[in-house]
Amino acid sequence: MSNTKICKICGESKDIDEFRVNSRMCRGCQNIHQKLYMYNYYERNKKRLIEMNLNAYYEKNPIRKKMGRPRKYNIEEEIQYTC
Numbered sequence: 001m002s003n004t005k006i007c008k009i010c011g012e013s014k015d016i017d018e019f020r021v022n023s024r025m026c027r028g029c030q031n032i033h034q035k036l037y038m039y040n041y042y043e044r045n046k047k048r049l050i051e052m053n054l055n056a057y058y059e060k061n062p063i064r065k066k067m068g069r070p071r072k073y074n075i076e077e078e079i080q081y082t083c
Contacts, residue, residue: 007024007026009025009029010029
């Protein structure tokens with residue numbers, strides 16, 4: 001029984017341990033292929049993904065809070081005019 005397989009991308013004969021289960025690509029070629037696919041996926045679906053994430057954020061956070069650092073005290077209460 002043969003313990004080698006031929007990668008369909010690089011064409012090299014490699015040990016079976018360098019392949020994932022039921023895959024014809026070696027791990028190195030598959031990692032490169034997946035990286036390129038995901039890069040292109042995000043470029044193609046950029047608008048949809050941004051819109052989907054914004055909608056999910058606003059569903060989870062319906063009440064808008066004040067932006068910025070909270071004040072430690074109210075300045076108007078501290079100023080007391082004595083006449």
